[in-house]
Amino acid sequence: MVTPFRETLKTKDFIVTAEAAPGKGSNVAKTIEHIELLKDKVDGLNVTDNQSSVMRYPSVGVCLLIEEHGGEPVLQVTCRDRNRLAIQADLLFAYSRGVSNVLCLTGDSVDVGDHKEAKQVFDLDSVQLIHLVHTLNSGKDMAGNELDGSIDFCIGTSASPSSDPLEPQLIKVEKKLRAGVSFIQTQAVYELDELKRFTEFVRNIDQDVKILAGIVPVIGVKMAAYMNENVPGVFIPQNLVDELAEAPKGTGVSKGIEIAARMIRQIRDARVCDGVHIMFIGREDRVPEILAAAGLV
Amino acid sequence: MIIAERKPMAEISRAVAPYKKVLVAGCGTCVAVCWAGGEKEVGILAAQLRLARSAEENEIVTLEATVERQCEKEMVMELRDKVSEVEAVLSLACGAGVQTMADVFEDKPVFPAVNTTFIGMPESEGVWVEMCGACGDCYLDRTGGICPVVRCAKGLLNGPCGGTRKGGKCEIDAGKDCAWVLIYRRLEKQGRLDLMRQYNAPKNFRAVKRPGRVQAVRA
Numbered sequence: 001m002v003t004p005f006r007e008t009l010k011t012k013d014f015i016v017t018a019e020a021a022p023g024k025g026s027n028v029a030k031t032i033e034h035i036e037l038l039k040d041k042v043d044g045l046n047v048t049d050n051q052s053s054v055m056r057y058p059s060v061g062v063c064l065l066i067e068e069h070g071g072e073p074v075l076q077v078t079c080r081d082r083n084r085l086a087i088q089a090d091l092l093f094a095y096s097r098g099v100s101n102v103l104c105l106t107g108d109s110v111d112v113g114d115h116k117e118a119k120q121v122f123d124l125d126s127v128q129l130i131h132l133v134h135t136l137n138s139g140k141d142m143a144g145n146e147l148d149g150s151i152d153f154c155i156g157t158s159a160s161p162s163s164d165p166l167e168p169q170l171i172k173v174e175k176k177l178r179a180g181v182s183f184i185q186t187q188a189v190y191e192l193d194e195l196k197r198f199t200e201f202v203r204n205i206d207q208d209v210k211i212l213a214g215i216v217p218v219i220g221v222k223m224a225a226y227m228n229e230n231v232p233g234v235f236i237p238q239n240l241v242d243e244l245a246e247a248p249k250g251t252g253v254s255k256g257i258e259i260a261a262r263m264i265r266q267i268r269d270a271r272v273c274d275g276v277h278i279m280f281i282g283r284e285d286r287v288p289e290i291l292a293a294a295g296l297v
Numbered sequence: 298m299i300i301a302e303r304k305p306m307a308e309i310s311r312a313v314a315p316y317k318k319v320l321v322a323g324c325g326t327c328v329a330v331c332w333a334g335g336e337k338e339v340g341i342l343a344a345q346l347r348l349a350r351s352a353e354e355n356e357i358v359t360l361e362a363t364v365e366r367q368c369e370k371e372m373v374m375e376l377r378d379k380v381s382e383v384e385a386v387l388s389l390a391c392g393a394g395v396q397t398m399a400d401v402f403e404d405k406p407v408f409p410a411v412n413t414t415f416i417g418m419p420e421s422e423g424v425w426v427e428m429c430g431a432c433g434d435c436y437l438d439r440t441g442g443i444c445p446v447v448r449c450a451k452g453l454l455n456g457p458c459g460g461t462r463k464g465g466k467c468e469i470d471a472g473k474d475c476a477w478v479l480i481y482r483r484l485e486k487q488g489r490l491d492l493m494r495q496y497n498a499p500k501n502f503r504a505v506k507r508p509g510r511v512q513a514v515r516a
Binding site for chain 1: 450451452453454455456457458459460461462463464465468469475477478480481485490493494496497498499500502
């Protein structure tokens with residue numbers, strides 16, 4: 001029997017979730033393979049919503065697959081592709097089919113994706129989206145109409161502890177916390193001190209929210225340079241880049257897994273935050289190795 | 298003011314290809330200031346057209362005229378005589394000007410020679426930046442006089458997205474500032490950061506009922 005994520009957040013000592021990225025096309029065989037591989041090893045599988053503005057199989061579709069295969073899905077919802085009517089309708093659909101965890105995000109710009117000429121929506125922003133889910137939970141839609149059937153989503157959101165400048169981001173986090181969330185998963189973090197400072201900031205506002213540190217294994221010097229240059233809010237320190245540079249040729253992935261597992265152990269041992277969210281996109285099959293190396297299975 | 302950019306020459310040439318005599322009509326207000334459609338640009342475009350057609354041995358006759366504001370029927374009417382002489386009009390005004398011209402001279406084809414891009418202001422010599430989205434529901438009182446509706450690439454109302462680049466630049470263009478970082482810095486300077494902490498509810502996109510129409514009341 002799957003433990004609802006809401007319960008896991010309340011009861012589990014160290015929470016582990018992993019990202020599941022839908023594929024491009026109607027063939028879901030590989031997605032199902034990843035679900036089967038990971039569903040019993042993590043507390044929730046978090047499904048991206050047209051990730052990086054690249055059109056894919058829908059988040060809600062993969063969430064249903066996770067449900068069918070006995071996992072616990074977390075539905076990512078961005079504000080980029082749908083207006084308030086479409087978002088509400090999708091949430092009603094998801095909840096009616098057993099998806100009860102939602103991660104509220106702004107969404108990347110269409111400029112970074114594969115349909116650059118599309119009209120981006122952003123009818124709402126992520127703070128407004130959190131308020132919207134609470135409104136649905138209260139039995140009403142955004143227009144104040146009564147909803148037939150109860151809804152009770154467990155709500156999460158994201159944050160970027162390594163942003164520069166950080167202060168404007170923290171004000172946004174504060175607004176998200178005041179809107180009410182049960183969990184926050186962070187952008188990829190590589191510096192423990194940064195994560196500590198972020199956790200302290202959050203704890204001063206909200207004692208109960210669970211913080212899951214974002215873990216993205218870096219598998220080589222090139223990837224590190226690319227991420228430092230191109231992925232906003234991500235900073236990979238030089239000592240990690242050096243460590244990757246010293247890894248023998250062909251061992252990048254193993255090294256990345258080793259570093260990620262070490263980070264997870266450090267976070268858990270020092271109780272820096274409440275868990276981790278592992279994003280190893282395109283290498284979901286290697287996630288169990290990270291879990292094993294971190295002593296999480 | 299309204300900012301526009303001239304369309305590519307090939308597109309303009311294609312539009313007037315069937316005609317032998319056209320009026321190249323400029324506007325002396327916004328598009329003149331942003332170097333897109335004033336008297337000077339009218340002269341340049343007319344000369345380019347004549348040269349291009351002459352190279353094709355398919356001469357075109359161009360009349361030139363610039364009115365103060367092409368978005369006002371009375372001013373456009375001043376062109377009555379010139380328009381009667383030509384087969385088509387090439388307008389270098391903003392979209393409002395092109396449509397006014399087309400309304401006033403209903404029997405003549407009117408073609409836009411510029412793309413109207415935004416409401417903005419000059420930032421430096423020859424550079425204009427977007428400032429206002431004409432959304433009908435102004436937020437500038439809460440954001441230190443910096444518009445998040447158009448200066449944030451996503452039009453976010455409650456703070457920056459997670460995509461802010463190092464140093465407070467925009468996710469999609471490192472050459473542009475993150476509007477919310479600018480708002481933060483301005484409000485911090487003014488000791489009014491509490492404004493940024495306030496929740497802004499979803500925007501009312503009905504503030505302007507499209508198509509927009511305003512009945513002003515004289516004071």
